[in-house]
Amino acid sequence: MARHVVMRAAELPAGESRVVTxxxxxxxxxxxxxxxxxxxxxxPHEGAPLGLGLRIGLSESNKxxxxxxxxxxxxxxxxxxxxxxxxxxxxxxxxPSRLKARAYAATRETGGALxxxxxxxxxxxxxxxxxxxxxxx
Amino acid sequence: MATEAATLSPVHAITGAIDVxxxxxxxxxxxxxxxxxxxxxxxxxxxxxxxLESVMWKATMPITARPDxxxxxxxxxxxxxxxxxxxxxxxxxxxxxxxxxxxxxAALFNEDMASELCRAMNTWLAREWLDRExxxxxxxxxxxxxxxxxxxxxxxxxxDPRFVSVLLPAMTEMPLGxxxxxxxxxAAEKHGLAVTIHAGGxxxxxxxxxxxxxxxxxxxxxxxxxxxxxxxxxxxxxxFVDHPSLRVVLLDAGIGWLPSFLWRANKTWRGLRAEVPxxxxxxxxxxxxxxxxxxxxxQGPPDAQGMERLLEHIAADHMLLFSTDYPHWRFEGQxxxxxxxxxxxxxxxxxxxALETYPRLRPSDRPRAALPEGVNRPAP
Amino acid sequence: xxxxxxxxxxxxxxxxxxxxxxxxHPIVRSTADLRPYLPKAWHDYFDQFGNFLVSPYTEAHPYPxxxxxxxxLDSWPPNGGPPGSDLAFMREQHLDPHDIEIGVLQVLWPTxxxxxxxxxxxxxxxxxxxxxxEEWLAKExxxxxxxxxxxEDPESAAAxxxxxxxxxxxxxxxxxxxxxxxxGxxxxxxxxxAAQEHDLTLGCHTGGLNGYPVTGGxxxxxxxxxxxxAGGYPMEAMLTSMVFEGVFQxxxxxxxxxxxxxxxxxxxxxxxxxxLWQRFRAELPAVTRPPSEILREHIWVTTQPADEPExxxxxxxxxxxxxxxRICFASDYPHWDSDDPRYALPVQMSLAEKRxxxxxxxxxxxxxx
Ligand code: FES
Numbered sequence: 062m063a064r065h066v067v068m069r070a071a072e073l074p075a076g077e078s079r080v081v082t083x084x085x086x087x088x089x090x091x092x093x094x095x096x097x098x099x100x101x102x103x104x105p106h107e108g109a110p111l112g113l114g115l116r117i118g119l120s121e122s123n124k125x126x127x128x129x130x131x132x133x134x135x136x137x138x139x140x141x142x143x144x145x146x147x148x149x150x151x152x153x154x155x156x157p158s159r160l161k162a163r164a165y166a167a168t169r170e171t172g173g174a175l176x177x178x179x180x181x182x183x184x185x186x187x188x189x190x191x192x193x194x195x196x197x198x
Numbered sequence: 199m200a201t202e203a204a205t206l207s208p209v210h211a212i213t214g215a216i217d218v219x220x221x222x223x224x225x226x227x228x229x230x231x232x233x234x235x236x237x238x239x240x241x242x243x244x245x246x247x248x249x250l251e252s253v254m255w256k257a258t259m260p261i262t263a264r265p266d267x268x269x270x271x272x273x274x275x276x277x278x279x280x281x282x283x284x285x286x287x288x289x290x291x292x293x294x295x296x297x298x299x300x301x302x303x304a305a306l307f308n309e310d311m312a313s314e315l316c317r318a319m320n321t322w323l324a325r326e327w328l329d330r331e332x333x334x335x336x337x338x339x340x341x342x343x344x345x346x347x348x349x350x351x352x353x354x355x356x357x358d359p360r361f362v363s364v365l366l367p368a369m370t371e372m373p374l375g376x377x378x379x380x381x382x383x384x385a386a387e388k389h390g391l392a393v394t395i396h397a398g399g400x401x402x403x404x405x406x407x408x409x410x411x412x413x414x415x416x417x418x419x420x421x422x423x424x425x426x427x428x429x430x431x432x433x434x435x436x437x438f439v440d441h442p443s444l445r446v447v448l449l450d451a452g453i454g455w456l457p458s459f460l461w462r463a464n465k466t467w468r469g470l471r472a473e474v475p476x477x478x479x480x481x482x483x484x485x486x487x488x489x490x491x492x493x494x495x496x497q498g499p500p501d502a503q504g505m506e507r508l509l510e511h512i513a514a515d516h517m518l519l520f521s522t523d524y525p526h527w528r529f530e531g532q533x534x535x536x537x538x539x540x541x542x543x544x545x546x547x548x549x550x551x552a553l554e555t556y557p558r559l560r561p562s563d564r565p566r567a568a569l570p571e572g573v574n575r576p577a578p
Numbered sequence: 579x580x581x582x583x584x585x586x587x588x589x590x591x592x593x594x595x596x597x598x599x600x601x602x603h604p605i606v607r608s609t610a611d612l613r614p615y616l617p618k619a620w621h622d623y624f625d626q627f628g629n630f631l632v633s634p635y636t637e638a639h640p641y642p643x644x645x646x647x648x649x650x651l652d653s654w655p656p657n658g659g660p661p662g663s664d665l666a667f668m669r670e671q672h673l674d675p676h677d678i679e680i681g682v683l684q685v686l687w688p689t690x691x692x693x694x695x696x697x698x699x700x701x702x703x704x705x706x707x708x709x710x711x712e713e714w715l716a717k718e719x720x721x722x723x724x725x726x727x728x729x730e731d732p733e734s735a736a737a738x739x740x741x742x743x744x745x746x747x748x749x750x751x752x753x754x755x756x757x758x759x760x761x762g763x764x765x766x767x768x769x770x771x772a773a774q775e776h777d778l779t780l781g782c783h784t785g786g787l788n789g790y791p792v793t794g795g796x797x798x799x800x801x802x803x804x805x806x807x808a809g810g811y812p813m814e815a816m817l818t819s820m821v822f823e824g825v826f827q828x829x830x831x832x833x834x835x836x837x838x839x840x841x842x843x844x845x846x847x848x849x850x851x852x853x854l855w856q857r858f859r860a861e862l863p864a865v866t867r868p869p870s871e872i873l874r875e876h877i878w879v880t881t882q883p884a885d886e887p888e889x890x891x892x893x894x895x896x897x898x899x900x901x902x903x904r905i906c907f908a909s910d911y912p913h914w915d916s917d918d919p920r921y922a923l924p925v926q927m928s929l930a931e932k933r934x935x936x937x938x939x940x941x942x943x944x945x946x947x
Contacts, residue, residue: 122476125377142465143468
């Protein structure tokens with residue numbers, strides 16, 4: 062495990078996602094209202110690129126014909142067969158304990174904090190005053 | 199099953215079983231007239247309304263009656279209590295048999311007429327069969343296109359504890375899960391009645407989406423798909439969300455299609471569940487909890503090894519309920535439990551599963567009140 | 579399951595054979611692409627009235643689909659046009675990475691075979707057949723076409739079959755199971771006669787439109803989730819009709835591939851028809867041996883959408899029942915429910931078994947070798 066600086070935080074506005082490659086792995090990074098999350102860019106079903114999935118809310122119901130909708134944008138719907146994954150955890154809606162997209166810890170950190178510790182920044186140049194997205198892989 | 203392999207194999211000994219699918223036949227309209235509201239009794243006579251024999255179960259077709267179950271010429275197979283008693287009850291050592299009459303009362307377009315004829319048939323069943331043979335229990339026949347009248351009829355018959363289920367057709371105007379049918383399921387659940395769905399029915403649409411075929415055999419082959427559609431409708435429309443204690447029994451549906459049907463349904467639900475967000479568990483979970491199958495016709499692998507594989511795929515031995523489908527011709531001799539069914543299933547298959555499925559078959563201290571005499575009920 | 583390290587090993591590299599994909603969907607960039615392929619006499623009709631189906635809508639569907647254009651979200655070509663409309667992108671996204679040796683095209687839109695105006699149906703079918711030949715087959719040697727015909731007009735269908743067979747490049751005659759009548763009925767026999775005469779495999783792709791409830795006798799259901807799973811029902815009904823009417827007895831050389839209907843329904847159909855046949859012998863004089871024997875001889879199935887048993891090992895039971903030589907891989911690219919050949923059938927298979935499913939069975943049934 063190492064902390065990889067994958068992009069400047071400002072490059073990924075809230076509500077957007079981007080796929081980065083870290084140690085040969087494609088990882089989809091998501092910005093949920095300023096919080097960052099990272100999932101492997103491969104659906105556990107047949108391997109579709111999750112980073113291309115639409116971000117949706119959580120549709121729920123306790124009674125036929127009644128619909129509730131919450132957590133807008135916090136799920137990603139697989140671009141192929143439509144399974145829903147919680148961006149915060151990688152858990153699938155249908156079988157949260159068994160079917161998961163691998164999740165990686167992602168944080169937003171200042172360059173100042175980063176230079177004090179260990180990190181890898183292969184393609185990003187770190188400046189003390191900027192904020193960065195760091196993914197642990 | 200009547201494959202050669204089956205007839206050569208030893209036959210399972212069965213006794214004390216609960217047979218969930220017997221078909222006593224209404225001989226003709228005259229038999230129902232005494233149980234009908236006077237307006238409708240007069241309508242039947244004045245208009246010469248009779249012969250509501252279902253096209254699925256045309257009496258002369260081999261499938262409708264095993265040769266030895268057929269009865270004298272000119273009678274409807276299954277119309278004689280004496281024969282049913284001797285052949286279906288004594289013949290298989292059956293302890294309890296559930297009567298599902300298939301006369302086409304529910305297929306009439308006129309909602310009031312269809313509902314009244316269903317009422318008359320239910321009363322006829324109580325008087326002519328249940329009163330006369332203590333081993334028999336009844337299904338309450340209702341017309342699904344008149345759901346409020348159906349619910350009222352369920353209420354009326356539920357007072358008689360010998361009625362243990364509601365009988366609906368597989369072929370309907372609209373799939374049974376659709377919301378307009380909900381009063382039927384509510385009434386059934388309230389009274390601890392299983393809902394049963396029998397092959398055949400209203401013929402409002404071609405049996406398959408490919409249109410009207412040339413042969414009766416095609417209509418029979420189509421039933422498996424119609425049942426699949428009905429199960430999906432019950433699951434996706436949320437019938438079991440609204441009625442969590444309900445049990446639904448598919449009669450004459452075959453069981454061979456069940457595993458691959460569940461594989462498909464689970465896969466589809468995973469991708470599309472937001473369309474029906476009240477469905478929170480996989481269809482296979484819901485089906486295994488709520489749906490049961492009568493044993494005959496099996497329409498499964500003809501060999502024991504194949505049957506073992508299929509049972510492993512189904513992974514729910516509690517879903518199968520013994521039936522002979524009397525007088526229909528589904529098997530030869532005494533092989534009501536097809537020889538490829540493993541003996542380990544027998545205790546559950548013959549009794550326990552039915553007791554779990556039909557709450558009213560369980561011993562209880564409920565006061566017994568037979569369906570009251572008298573036919574001058576106000577027409578709704 | 580959590581997939582951590584990418585287990586993808588290109589199947590071809592591992593196993594040293596290339597794939598045959600029985601179901602790839604090309605589409606027009608817009609229906610205007612077809613106008614030049616239509617005879618002049620139909621241009622005004624095309625401009626003013628065309629695409630007249632048994633449907634409440636001109637283009638939409640009363641069971642709305644789960645994704646735009648029914649397609650994978652990653653399949654929209656970067657240079658515009660709907661998924662499946664750009665050959666270069668199809669090569670880049672599908673044919674090359676999966677090392678497809680031969681791909682069979684199935685055109686679903688516009689729905690030529692189901693036009694209510696039979697004259698237009700025939701003209702549009704011919705236009706699509708020519709469009710396939712010029713826009714796809716001429717440009718990409720890995721692809722084979724499907725001959726589209728107007729099934730409700732068997733005479734014109736037979737003529738079109740003969741025309742396309744002379745032209746060459748088509749792997750199959752494309753059928754759909756939802757027609758106005760069950761496909762075994764006599765009305766459709768000229769089509770089977772022509773197919774047999776030209777040694778054309780029948781490729782029956784799930785679908786069709788005729789206004790009847792997709793459930794058949796249960797009536798109109800509410801949800802796409804129901805309509806989706808009802809896709810296989812008409813395949814069963816169509817095969818039942820063909821067997822009971824004696825189609826395979828009268829046209830003994832016919833081969834039929836059931837496409838995009840899953841596979842799991844086929845063994846239960848064998849069992850069911852064999853049981854029923856014993857009771858309906860007098861009604862079915864053309865059926866002189868168990869229906870399952872007839873089906874096993876004449877029917878192949880494609881893999882997609884892949885059956886996904888709760889225990890993947892049960893797939894082997896299914897394949898044993900169907901027959902390993904009867905199963906052909908199909909991707910359904912670029913549709914939303916398409917399958918990736920590397921992951922779709924997660925069960926242990928020998929190299930010979932894989933080779934059969936992913937290549938050889940299709941080579942044989944389509945006479946591609
Ligand atoms: S690949 Fe993601 S749901 Fe199938």
